[in-house]
Amino acid sequence: MDSASVERKLGRTLRLMPVIVLALLALSMFTGGFSTSTEPSVIKNLSHFLFTVFIAVGPLIFIAAMLLIEHLRKVSAKNAQQQTCLFRCL
Numbered sequence: 001m002d003s004a005s006v007e008r009k010l011g012r013t014l015r016l017m018p019v020i021v022l023a024l025l026a027l028s029m030f031t032g033g034f035s036t037s038t039e040p041s042v043i044k045n046l047s048h049f050l051f052t053v054f055i056a057v058g059p060l061i062f063i064a065a066m067l068l069i070e071h072l073r074k075v076s077a078k079n080a081q082q083q084t085c086l087f088r089c090l
Contacts, residue, residue, distance in 0.1 A: 003072035010065045017058065024051045 028051045031043045 003069045003076060006065065006069050006072060010062075010069070013065075014062075020054065024054055027051075 028047045031047045032041060
């Protein structure tokens with residue numbers, strides 16, 4: 001796995017983020033997730049929970065992916081430097 005392939009996958013995933021957010025927001029609105037009524041509803045609580053988890057976890061996944069890309073770039077640069085040294089030393 002190289003940094004370029006991870007970047008491409010992250011780019012594709014980021015294009016889906018607005019669609020996912022809008023779908024969760026619509027689900028929350030249609031199930032009454034933002035209403036002020038006090039009657040308990042499993043669907044309301046579930047949709048509100050999913051939206052909250054996505055808002056909390058989504059950025060953490062993005063940050064982790066960016067850190068992975070940076071790590072892969074460093075490893076790739078280190079390997080390239082070792083390969084260069086190997087050819088020079090011979």
